[in-house]
Amino acid sequence: MLENIFQYIDLHQNEFIQLLKEWVAIESDSVQPLPHFRQEIFKMMDIAADKLRHLGASVDLIEMGPQQLPDGQTLPIPPILLAELGNDPKKPTVCFYGHLDVQPAKKEDGWNTDPFTLVEVDGKLYGRGTSDNKGPVLAWINAVVAFKALNQDIPVNIKFIIEGMEEAGSISLDELVRREKDRFFSSVDYIVMSDNLWISKKPALTYGTRGNIYFTVEVKCRDQDFHSGTFGGILNEPMADLVSLLGSLVDSSGHILIPGIYDNVAPLSEEEKKMYETIDLNLEEYQNSSQVEKFLFDTKEEILMHLWRYPSLSIHGIEGAFDEPGAKTVIPAQVTGKFSIRLVPHMNISVVETQVKKHLEDIFSQRNSSNKLKITMILGVHPWIANIHDLQYVAARRAIKTVFGVDPDMIRDGSTIPIAKTFQDIIQKSVMMLPLGAVDDGEHSQNEKINRYNYIEGSKLFAAFFLEIAKMHS
Numbered sequence: 001m002l003e004n005i006f007q008y009i010d011l012h013q014n015e016f017i018q019l020l021k022e023w024v025a026i027e028s029d030s031v032q033p034l035p036h037f038r039q040e041i042f043k044m045m046d047i048a049a050d051k052l053r054h055l056g057a058s059v060d061l062i063e064m065g066p067q068q069l070p071d072g073q074t075l076p077i078p079p080i081l082l083a084e085l086g087n088d089p090k091k092p093t094v095c096f097y098g099h100l101d102v103q104p105a106k107k108e109d110g111w112n113t114d115p116f117t118l119v120e121v122d123g124k125l126y127g128r129g130t131s132d133n134k135g136p137v138l139a140w141i142n143a144v145v146a147f148k149a150l151n152q153d154i155p156v157n158i159k160f161i162i163e164g165m166e167e168a169g170s171i172s173l174d175e176l177v178r179r180e181k182d183r184f185f186s187s188v189d190y191i192v193m194s195d196n197l198w199i200s201k202k203p204a205l206t207y208g209t210r211g212n213i214y215f216t217v218e219v220k221c222r223d224q225d226f227h228s229g230t231f232g233g234i235l236n237e238p239m240a241d242l243v244s245l246l247g248s249l250v251d252s253s254g255h256i257l258i259p260g261i262y263d264n265v266a267p268l269s270e271e272e273k274k275m276y277e278t279i280d281l282n283l284e285e286y287q288n289s290s291q292v293e294k295f296l297f298d299t300k301e302e303i304l305m306h307l308w309r310y311p312s313l314s315i316h317g318i319e320g321a322f323d324e325p326g327a328k329t330v331i332p333a334q335v336t337g338k339f340s341i342r343l344v345p346h347m348n349i350s351v352v353e354t355q356v357k358k359h360l361e362d363i364f365s366q367r368n369s370s371n372k373l374k375i376t377m378i379l380g381v382h383p384w385i386a387n388i389h390d391l392q393y394v395a396a397r398r399a400i401k402t403v404f405g406v407d408p409d410m411i412r413d414g415s416t417i418p419i420a421k422t423f424q425d426i427i428q429k430s431v432m433m434l435p436l437g438a439v440d441d442g443e444h445s446q447n448e449k450i451n452r453y454n455y456i457e458g459s460k461l462f463a464a465f466f467l468e469i470a471k472m473h474s
Contacts (some may be wrong), residue, residue: 001152002402005463006105008146013456016142017125020455021118023047023100023134024127030078030101030168033069041078041164049081049160055144057085057160064172078164082184085144086157092473093157094392094466095188097194098137099166102129103444110446123452130450131441134241136194136248137162139436142459143466155470159188166195170419177201179425185349185427190392190469193420194458199304199411202280203400203461206433207392208308208412209389209420211343211383213352217245217360218336218374226331235331237371239321242335248363249339250313254296254306256341258313261352265310266345272309275299279409289440308412311347315339340379342414349380351421385412386420390430395472399464403457434465 009016029037030045048061064077086151105128113119115128129135140160147154161184165171177185198204208276219238226235250256281300297303306312321333328372341352357375364373386393388410400408413433424431436458442448 001044001159002464004150004462005143005146005152005268008150009142009456009459009463011172012146013148013452016138016145016448016456016459017118017120017452020125020130020135020138021127023138024046024069024118024129025116027116027163028101028129029104031104031163033067033073035075035269038075038078042076043165045079048100049083051141052081052083052085052160052244055085055141055148057083057158059083059318062176065174067171068183071284077171080164080173081162082180083160083162084184085159086154087159087187087319090467090474091157092189093159093187093470094190094192095159095161095185096137096140097161097191097193097423098140099133099163099170100129101164101167102132102134103167105446105448112288112447115448120452124449125452125455126447126449128448130455131197131437131448132443133166133195134252135241135450135455136436139455139458139464140194143462146459147466154466156466157187158466159184166419173419174422174426178423183424185429188427188429189473191423191427191429191431193393193417193433195417196413196415196433196435196441197441197443198435199409200280200282200286200439202406202409203404204409204411204435205388205396206384206411206413206435207388207393207398208345209383209417210308210311210412210414211347211349211381211421212340212379212416213343213349213356213377213381214338214340214379215356216336216338216376216378217242218334218376219245219369220334220372220374221370225333228329228331231331236367236371237372238330238335239332241364241367241369241371241373242318244367245360245363246315246337246339248315248359249315251331254312255312256313258355258416260355261311261341262348264348264351267307268305273301275410276304279304279411304411307414309344311344312342312414313339342384342416343381345383345385347383349382351375353380381416381418382421384417384424384431386424386431386433390432391472392430392432392469396432396434396465398468399461402464402468403461434461436461 026044028041060082061079066074219241289416314339320332
């Protein structure tokens with residue numbers, strides 16, 4: 001049966017690419033809060049709903065109400081799509097999460113072609129959303145199409161949860177997941193996401209992401225800026241205080257200087273250590289593609305561990321400072337620094353918040369400054385990690401071996417994908433990230449693409465996964 005499915009996907013790959021072209025043409029930008037783009041997201045969700053209904057799925061487009069923007073504008077939140085195909089109690093139920101909104105894109109930003117017109121060059125399918133995340137959503141649908149077209153029984157029950165606001169923070173998604181826990185999600189056995197990338201040319205399975213905790217630190221003297229000739233040398237300058245505070249957070253080797261910050265980091269096990277050793281990564285190619293002269297670490301294992309399983313601290317910017325061209329001799333009266341810490345298991349958000357605030361207050365007190373200090377945590381998202389021995393990880397490894405002929409790299413992701421932890425905590429079922437995107441797909445960047453190979457073989461991968469998870473579940 002699988003051979004027939006694969007053959008069908010190969011023979012119809014141009015039709016699948018045409019469908020991706022039609023979806024890419026919809027400018028479903030959720031980042032820019034403009035009525036035109038919201039209408040495009042609504043259109044995108046309707047088209048996806050129609051496609052799933054055509055395949056025999058029952059579909060609900062759940063209205064999420066209005067979004068109140070800071071400027072007083074109100075925009076409708078796009079509906080969240082819930083779909084169900086099959087309800088055989090003898091089969092496992094697999095739920096696929098995806099999103100159909102995209103990042104902003106304009107040709108004048110540096111694209112070689114119109115970002116909303118799919119263009120194929122040397123086997124690469126260029127267009128906004130091809131990799132993030134319209135291509136992977138369609139690859140899952142393509143697998144279903146192949147079973148249906150050949151009148152083959154799909155070996156699993158399938159559910160879809162597809163949203164249109166992921167790039168804007170997944171507005172209202174957590175609320176919906178909680179509301180549907182005992183209804184739509186009650187029969188779900190496994191949850192699959194495909195919203196990230198391989199780390200090399202080799203297929204991968206992702207089993208963890210870092211969390212994120214974001215701070216602002218404000219130093220204020222008064223409301224009005226000072227002339228440095230009139231006041232320079234007779235007061236504690238807020239910028240000097242802030243630079244000192246930010247400089248106390250991390251050293252030149254990337255080591256975080258906040259006392260106690262590493263205390264709860266999960267220890268490195270022997271099994272995990274061996275997994276890093278087997279990951280296929282050409283360090284020279286990786287460094288060249290990153291256009292970085294030198295990394296902080298010399299080995300593949302050290303670099304990957306500091307990307308994935310150790311926390312990092314990044315300083316992002318300063319508000320209130322003069323940053324325009326020219327020489328303005330001003331002493332800013334009030335400045336706000338911004339920094340974040342990527343969290344890893346088993347770091348606790350409230351503990352880290354306390355450690356950060358105490359450290360900054362101690363450093364500030366040592367300066368004997370008369371300025372006022374205010375530290376605010378404005379975001380806190382937990383890290384996520386899965387059990388790689390769960391049934392669906394074993395099934396996915398087998399499916400990857402069937403389609404690609406190799407065992408996958410077991411990887412983590414250094415960024416934060418909050419919905420994985422949300423699903424894991426609320427629904428309390430196994431969550432797996434099964435990426436299709438290549439390492440050079442350029443998600444969020446100019447000339448985003450998905451390789452024809454990844455898109456078509458990814459469609460086969462999902463079909464093989466259906467069969468493997470059904471076999472193992474039973």
